[in-house]
Amino acid sequence: MANKQEFAENLGNTTKSAMSCPHCKEFVPCPVMKSEGVQRIIDYPDIVFRRRIRACSVCRTPFATAEGKLGLIDEITNNRELIAQLKKELASKTRSLQRVLRKLQGVLIYEERERDDPT
């Protein structure tokens, strides 16, 4: 957590805010090289974020950030967990249906034999 002086300095110069570089992992100022303004997703008008290209002041590698509402991260996390649970349930139901299908195929084979060779 930044102290008050660092926080005030960051407020005064938000484009040089320190952050962890995704490449070299250093926590250093990563100035904005390009700001692409507010982005919207047509099908989801409630999702609004700002995309920026920054460069690490140590390794100089550029990387993109997306700044938006924190609630969106919570929603993505919750949806990821929900999808994992739904995949498990789907796999379980698929196995059940495959067992039923094999039984039905056995009944059909038996009925075909009875029809073809009624003794």
Ligand SMILES: [Zn+2]
């Ligand atoms: Zn770096």
